[in-house]
Amino acid sequence: MTSACSTTKKIWVSAILAIVIIGALTAFAYTSEQNALRDATLQGMKSTVSVMATQVNASDIAGLRPGDEMSPAYLSVARHLETMRSMDDHILNAYILKVNPDKTATFLVDDLYPLDPQGSAKIGEVSTAPDQAEIFAALSGPTASKQPYTTKYGSFMSAYAPIDDSVNDSSGNTVAVLAIDMSAKDYNDATSKGGLIILSGIISMIIAVGAIFFGTTGRRDTEKKAE
Incomplete structure (x- = not known):
């Protein structure tokens, strides 16, 4: 139970970090x-x-x-x-x-x-x-x-x-x-043609967060089967 909670916490921390990093990069690109x-x-x-x-x-x-x-x-x-x-x-x-x-x-x-x-x-x-x-x-x-x-x-x-x-x-x-x-x-x-940058950033966030959640879930399922 403790291991599962720890894993869930890591997933959320990783997802939040991914959102923050991609958001910051997107904002920088858009501003530039x-x-x-x-x-x-x-x-x-x-x-x-x-x-x-x-x-x-x-x-x-x-x-x-x-x-x-x-x-x-x-x-x-x-x-x-x-x-x-x-x-x-x-x-x-x-x-x-x-x-x-x-x-x-x-x-x-x-x-x-x-x-x-x-x-x-x-x-x-x-x-x-x-x-x-x-x-x-x-x-x-x-x-x-x-x-x-x-x-x-x-x-x-x-x-x-x-x-x-x-x-x-x-x-x-x-x-x-x-x-x-x-x-x-x-x-x-x-001077407002940065919509594609924002859209790309949002898509990147979705892909990154999805990869984190599904990747971790898939790994956990594999570990359970191995047990």
Whole structure:
């Protein structure tokens, strides 16, 4: 009786250890996969916005003032942004922000404005995205949101890059920041593809625990027959 109890206890201890070990390995693999997908997605967004920013001529936005949304100069820049971002189906919106001395950001051009004036930002509208630190940092180089955020326009992940004062002969002065948005849903879909890892971990746990129980039971039956 004592031997049987001891054996049962060992079986349960072995099963629990197997579950803990496999669970830990699965969690590590899942986290690593999530981080890799997140880094790849954000790096792709930063690369895209960086290239797009080099194609924006600072002189085209220098004279824009509130009320110029339907002016030829504004429409030309908006169409240019729309053409560039339409090359990537994941980009919903491209827009230019002016960073003010108090580190707030205001809109200069929203590429959606010509098509949807009511659902787009006007010149001078203050950005309510929580990415103020990232937008300010983008004056020096490409940045991206730390996590999805929500404004009155929707839920997004964004990337930012500096627009220099001259495309061909830069003096190193950044006059504005170009931003692109990916929907939070697309971002979550792109960075949440670790379901197979979790499923594999669960299956591995079942197999391991089953092997422990059935293996031990089979051994005990064999020992009894031998007696």
